[in-house]
Amino acid sequence: MNGECYFCHGIVSAPEEDHIWLTEHDSHEVYMHEQCASGHNVIEREQDSTGELLITCPECGEVETV
Numbered sequence: 001m002n003g004e005c006y007f008c009h010g011i012v013s014a015p016e017e018d019h020i021w022l023t024e025h026d027s028h029e030v031y032m033h034e035q036c037a038s039g040h041n042v043i044e045r046e047q048d049s050t051g052e053l054l055i056t057c058p059e060c061g062e063v064e065t066v
Contacts, residue, residue, distance in 0.1 A: 001013070002014065002031075003029065004031060005031055006030050006032050006036070006059070007037070007039070007040055008036050012031035018035065019032075019033060019034070020037060020043075020053075020055060020066060022055060022064050022066075024062075024064055028059055030057055030058065032055075032058075037055060042057075042058055052066065053065070053066045
């Protein structure tokens with residue numbers, strides 16, 4: 001499975017480590033490269049030891065943990 005990056009329109013593939021899929025939204029899915037998301041300030045790392053990413057959906061503003 002793959003999709004188009006919201007920002008650069010390049011291919012985003014599910015198994016790639018630095019590719020982000022936001023799929024928890026009701027009416028849309030958003031695909032991003034981690035580098036593109038960082039460049040647009042929609043990504044940040046959790047401050048705790050888990051190292052999870054907090055991603056703000058550029059489409060609706062909802063925050064997801066990846």
